[in-house]
Amino acid sequence: MVKIDTIELPDFPLLLAPMEDVSDPPFRAVCKDNGADLMYTEFISSEGLIRHAIKSEQKLDIFDYERPIGIQIFGGDEDSLAMAAKIVDVTNPDLLDINFGCPVKKVACKGAGAGVLKDIDLMVRLTDAVVKATRLPVTVKTRLGWDEDSKNIEEVAERLQDIGIKALAIHGRTRAQMYKGQADWTLIAKVKNNPRIHIPIFGNGDIDSPQKALEYKNRYGVDGIMIGRAAIGYPWIFREIKHYIQHGVMPAAPTLEERVAVAKKHLHKSFEWKGPIAGINEMRRHYANYLKGLPGIKEYRNRLVTLKTVPEVEEVLNEVLTHYQGVEIEQTPIVLENYHEHCAI
Known part of the structure; x- marks a missing residue:
């Protein structure tokens, strides 16, 4: 069993990543049906929440059948994030997540999302403000660093744990990489194997098959994996991974x-x-x-x-x-498209 504060998850849980313009309630419903153990909302602007923007407030919609469910917020101002956390409190999710990983220019270049990776002291202050403002367990999703010369995730993990976050999800790329190249899970493993770290560490990036999920589970020892792009249009990825890990063979493809x-x-x-x-x-x-x-x-x-x-x-x-009754469906590999290219943000 994996625990995020008091939230109990199964051994090696599968998380649905918070994806802007993707992880809405309709999409989450079909992912939950197919085995997602923990899901997150699309990320919500703290500034939008405190200004009661309709689009931001609509993203607060959660439903009991989705639980456990986390609401994710982003921003670069301590007071705004703290106020947003109090608003999130009222909607009663199971946890509150902070986005320090979104690489989109309109977010990162305004000092939010992955933009905060350039200033770890600011990241700590922002997180501390949220932890103190809410009764909910606070988690963080982030990347390895801003660029190749600033992969500071080991320091980030220790410092954020010290101020009270209850779990950390790490995408194995820097902001500069966006979604190019291969995700580097070796640093994720270093965080997980750090004797000072006692919170759950979830790996994210490039999981596109049950075989790779099992390989990365065994190789890097993370507590669970977060799946994003591979689930878009294929929510069966969750049940297939679970079946493969348990039985060592692929289940029947969806009919x-x-x-x-x-x-x-x-x-x-x-x-x-x-x-x-x-x-x-x-x-x-x-x-x-x-x-x-x-x-x-x-x-x-x-x-x-x-x-x-x-x-x-x-x-x-x-x-x-x-x-197509009786026609065999050709099983093709999952293609990890860069959904941010079509993102409304």
């Missing part, structure tokens, strides 16, 4: 019926939470992944991205079920 059922559930949740326009439009980017591997699916996919009502979409999905 066509499962794929369509998940697409429909995601669609309905999106419609309910975002409304009839955004709810339909923002689902369009998911159909390609849900139906990936079906021969000649482009024709149906092109229709799906033009439809404007739930019944119309469901009708086409039902056509897909009928047309």
